[in-house]
Amino acid sequence: MDVVASSSQPSTVPPQRPGEDALTSLISLLQGDLEACNHTIVARMDSPVTLIPQLAAHIVAAGGKRLRPLLTLACARMCGYQGQRHVKLAACVEFIHTATLLHDDVVDESLLRRGMASANAVFGNQASVLVGDFLFARAFQLMVEDGSLTVLGILSRAAATIAEGEVLQLVTQNDLSTPEARYLDVITGKTAALFTAACEVGAVVADRPQSDASALAEFGLNLGIAFQLVDDALDYTADQAVLGKTVGDDFREGKITLPVLLAYQAANTADQGFWRRTIEANEQNESDLDRALDLIARSNAIGLTLDRARGFAAKAKGALDPFPETTLRRALLEVTDYTVNRVR
Amino acid sequence: MDVVASSSQPSTVPPQRPGEDALTSLISLLQGDLEACNHTIVARMDSPVTLIPQLAAHIVAAGGKRLRPLLTLACARMCGYQGQRHVKLAACVEFIHTATLLHDDVVDESLLRRGMASANAVFGNQASVLVGDFLFARAFQLMVEDGSLTVLGILSRAAATIAEGEVLQLVTQNDLSTPEARYLDVITGKTAALFTAACEVGAVVADRPQSDASALAEFGLNLGIAFQLVDDALDYTADQAVLGKTVGDDFREGKITLPVLLAYQAANTADQGFWRRTIEANEQNESDLDRALDLIARSNAIGLTLDRARGFAAKAKGALDPFPETTLRRALLEVTDYTVNRVR
Numbered sequence: 001m002d003v004v005a006s007s008s009q010p011s012t013v014p015p016q017r018p019g020e021d022a023l024t025s026l027i028s029l030l031q032g033d034l035e036a037c038n039h040t041i042v043a044r045m046d047s048p049v050t051l052i053p054q055l056a057a058h059i060v061a062a063g064g065k066r067l068r069p070l071l072t073l074a075c076a077r078m079c080g081y082q083g084q085r086h087v088k089l090a091a092c093v094e095f096i097h098t099a100t101l102l103h104d105d106v107v108d109e110s111l112l113r114r115g116m117a118s119a120n121a122v123f124g125n126q127a128s129v130l131v132g133d134f135l136f137a138r139a140f141q142l143m144v145e146d147g148s149l150t151v152l153g154i155l156s157r158a159a160a161t162i163a164e165g166e167v168l169q170l171v172t173q174n175d176l177s178t179p180e181a182r183y184l185d186v187i188t189g190k191t192a193a194l195f196t197a198a199c200e201v202g203a204v205v206a207d208r209p210q211s212d213a214s215a216l217a218e219f220g221l222n223l224g225i226a227f228q229l230v231d232d233a234l235d236y237t238a239d240q241a242v243l244g245k246t247v248g249d250d251f252r253e254g255k256i257t258l259p260v261l262l263a264y265q266a267a268n269t270a271d272q273g274f275w276r277r278t279i280e281a282n283e284q285n286e287s288d289l290d291r292a293l294d295l296i297a298r299s300n301a302i303g304l305t306l307d308r309a310r311g312f313a314a315k316a317k318g319a320l321d322p323f324p325e326t327t328l329r330r331a332l333l334e335v336t337d338y339t340v341n342r343v344r
Numbered sequence: 345m346d347v348v349a350s351s352s353q354p355s356t357v358p359p360q361r362p363g364e365d366a367l368t369s370l371i372s373l374l375q376g377d378l379e380a381c382n383h384t385i386v387a388r389m390d391s392p393v394t395l396i397p398q399l400a401a402h403i404v405a406a407g408g409k410r411l412r413p414l415l416t417l418a419c420a421r422m423c424g425y426q427g428q429r430h431v432k433l434a435a436c437v438e439f440i441h442t443a444t445l446l447h448d449d450v451v452d453e454s455l456l457r458r459g460m461a462s463a464n465a466v467f468g469n470q471a472s473v474l475v476g477d478f479l480f481a482r483a484f485q486l487m488v489e490d491g492s493l494t495v496l497g498i499l500s501r502a503a504a505t506i507a508e509g510e511v512l513q514l515v516t517q518n519d520l521s522t523p524e525a526r527y528l529d530v531i532t533g534k535t536a537a538l539f540t541a542a543c544e545v546g547a548v549v550a551d552r553p554q555s556d557a558s559a560l561a562e563f564g565l566n567l568g569i570a571f572q573l574v575d576d577a578l579d580y581t582a583d584q585a586v587l588g589k590t591v592g593d594d595f596r597e598g599k600i601t602l603p604v605l606l607a608y609q610a611a612n613t614a615d616q617g618f619w620r621r622t623i624e625a626n627e628q629n630e631s632d633l634d635r636a637l638d639l640i641a642r643s644n645a646i647g648l649t650l651d652r653a654r655g656f657a658a659k660a661k662g663a664l665d666p667f668p669e670t671t672l673r674r675a676l677l678e679v680t681d682y683t684v685n686r687v688r
Binding site: 047048049051052099100103106125126127129130131133134136137138140141143144147149152153156157159160162163164166167168170171 | 391392393395396443444447450469470471473474475477478480481482484485487488491493496497500501503504506507508510511512514515
């Protein structure tokens with residue numbers, strides 16, 4: 001294993017390569033761990049009730065980026081961890097993520113997920129709710145097998161925070177007066193809390209001091225916020241093939257995201273009326289998405305959203321300062337850049 | 345505390361009083377514990393996201409019988425436990441139960457729960473799914489605070505088994521060829537698994553040997569099966585005020601319960617056609633519930649269902665044989681009788 005923390009690493013770091021390469025590079029550094037993690041995921045989502053692995057396979061095996069479990073694997077190895085406990089804990093992280101996706105799609109009534117029909121569209125809302133519950137429970141069973149109360153504490157707190165973020169999102173839905181700080185609370189809960197926990201667990205499993213665990217939590221928190229800001233920008237910019245979900249989903253749901261808040265704040269009276277009709281009253285016709293995209297472009301709301309994302313990405317990268325310059329640390333820095341450079 | 349295990353108890357046990365008195369009697373023996381548990385429930389379902397305690401209060405504080413947390417409290421005290429850990433663990437059991445109720449009502453599209461409008465009817469399916477997730481996560485946070493990996497193992501396994509039972513119920517829905525054994529698998533998972541865990545945790549918290557934990561698990565398992573059998577009978581016998589939910593809900597959903605399976609097996613060709621139309625094809629008109637009730641009465645399906653329930657109740661009571669004759673043991677035996685005598 002040549003990717004663990006080591007002072008013999010060269011101190012000259014090659015120029016960063018933003019773009020998808022960064023993720024490929026991280027994956028190749030963790031190939032064995034990721035394969036073991038995927039094996040654990042498939043083995044442990046099994047049940048004598050065959051609909052459970054069928055439905056779970058639809059979403060788990062449908063080729064998500066495995067970004068969150070990769071963070072756990074990478075942080076553990078960057079902390080010098082030499083064992084195999086991190087594999088099972090990375091699977092827990094993916095199970096919790098998958099459970100929230102299944103419940104999200106029910107909540108959002110989404111028909112697409114990762115470019116495919118969503119589980120609720122194929123198997124129904126009922127099965128999606130229940131299989132989400134199963135995966136959530138199974139994640140806790142795996143943590144109990146691992147036996148660390150610290151890890152159980154980190155991930156149970158994250159799970160509660162995720163639910164709080166999702167409920168807060170529901171409460172702010174359709175409300176254009178939502179302050180930017182409250183929007184940040186929503187994405188910190190629904191997205192960044194699991195990034196935070198995924199990274200922190202890496203330090204815990206490696207038995208590193210609390211300062212390292214806190215630094216990695218800080219890394220995950222800021223990376224997660226940046227990631228969601230970019231996701232929210234992509235919903236108003238990407239084409240469907242790139243995004244893997246229906247473009248304009250957020251608009252059609254009246255979801256309050258930063259691009260909409262910024263465009264609304266910059267709008268003249270007539271355009272504010274447009275936003276109130278389409279987002280607050282949720283009365284939309286076919287041409288409204290095009291007008292929304294036009295207003296967002298003219299107000300530079302995407303550029304401003306990405307500025308915010310770059311700010312959080314810079315904080316994330318700064319949080320890795322205490323760690324020695326290793327191949328894995330460099331890969332995590334590159335993945336952070338990739339996260340904010342996904343928008344063309 | 346005069347209700348813990350003690351060899352100084354009189355050996356002559358007064359005649360059992362089946363009926364609601366039994367539950368009142370158990371509650372009065374555990375008054376202080378139950379108040380502390382209710383306090384914990386209200387305190388720990390709180391969140392800065394105010395919709396969460398609002399929705400949770402609607403169901404948690406709406407006056408359920410608290411049967412499952414009472415079992416944890418009673419089993420711990422019957423095992424001689426003198427501390428307060430069982431209060432928090434009883435709250436965990438109620439949180440897990442409440443989370444499954446919230447998700448059940450979304451799955452069943454129920455409009456009534458405990459005689460009141462269900463949470464999904466008042467707050468919407470989305471909030472019900474997410475607040476269920478929050479309560480589930482919060483239950484695990486409380487268990488982590490308690491710090492017993494054994495308890496975490498018991499309740500995480502129960503949570504996974506509940507979800508499996510619920511999915512199996514979904515799979516058997518509308519299927520009149522479901523064998524009775526499979527129906528028992530469904531109710532063992534969806535209902536009896538939490539009764540099992542609730543009772544077993546009582547022995548664990550009291551630090552009793554594995555044989556006592558297994559005996560209490562056996563008690564909970566059989567009590568839970570008996571309880572659900574009677575619930576399924578009540579859906580075809582009780583009036584709405586007694587039942588606290590819409591009479592005939594199971595029928596309208598095409599749910600496969602023992603009364604329906606037994607009535608179908610006893611039916612002549614014409615009546616089998618009625619069941620296939622109403623349950624399998626789920627084509628129902630207004631007079632169908634009355635005909636279903638009539639067919640169930642004529643086939644003695646309720647009597648036979650209650651016979652099964654009494655068999656499981658007897659097994660439950662037998663599982664308490666190893667425990668000394670205390671006031672609490674007697675109260676648990678009486679509650680077991682009450683469970684099967686709820687049908688008039």
